[in-house]
Amino acid sequence: EPEVTQTPSHQVTQMGQEVILRCVPISNHLYFYWYRQILGQKVEFLVSFYNNEISEKSEIFDDQFSVERPDGSNFTLKIRSTKLEDSAMYFCARKLTGANTEAFFGQGTRLTVV
Amino acid sequence: KNEVEQSPQNLTAQEGEFITINCSYSVGISALHWLQQHPGGGIVSLFMLSSGKKKHGRLIATINIQEKHSSLHITASHPRDSAVYICAALNSGNTPLVFGKGTRLSVIA
DSSP: OOOBEEEOSEEEEOTTOOEEEEEEOOTTOOEEEEEEEOTTSOOEEEEEEETTEEEEEOTTOOTTEEEEOTTSSOEEEEESSOOGGGOEEEEEEEESSSSSOOOEEBOOEEEEEO | OOOEEEEOSEEEEETTOOEEEEEEESSOOSEEEEEEEOTTSOEEEEEEESSEEEEETTEEEEEETTTTEEEEEESSOOGGGOEEEEEEEESSTTSOEEEOOOEEEEEEO
8 A cells, every 4th residue: 555655754843933744645535634643652633634624633733733735635734833842753644535444654754843 | 532552561572472462442443453653653554453353464453342352463473573563443434543552562583
């Protein structure tokens, strides 16, 4: 199964700066997810995206976060004003359908806020 | 709220040993994923199952829906199997996954 490509693989940013994480999924996959893993902790759900709109989001996904699919291909996660506690691995995942289909993950973007 | 618990948290094995990692969840689910996280952080899907058993090479995953329990077995373990193994529960088709904390496996030659 083809991978989900995430860019960049690692980003270091100053606190308060905006970052955009990108995910390039397979074009015929309709369900996209962002997950986050703080170092040493379990993977946590951030947001799911279907049909060009958010279908579900967690309490972590506050007003500092936004997602979009600006060109019908790339799926982006934007953090408007980064905080130290945003430092984590961010994973994009895709599913072909919303039914019980397998989720495929990108290799992750390691975000370090300094 | 679905809680996903894994055991053990850490596991060290000698090469060739048979390994079992367990996963329990607290509410009914529609499917369960077993994932492998490499030392570099990337996540690879190993299995998705909703009943019975699946086998892929030296990996076997089983699930008992009534007991809310799943196991991942690795036969003839090898140092390259060293990774974090994560189970993640799917409550219904289009809901996000709920992850366990992972089991860190080290296989020593």
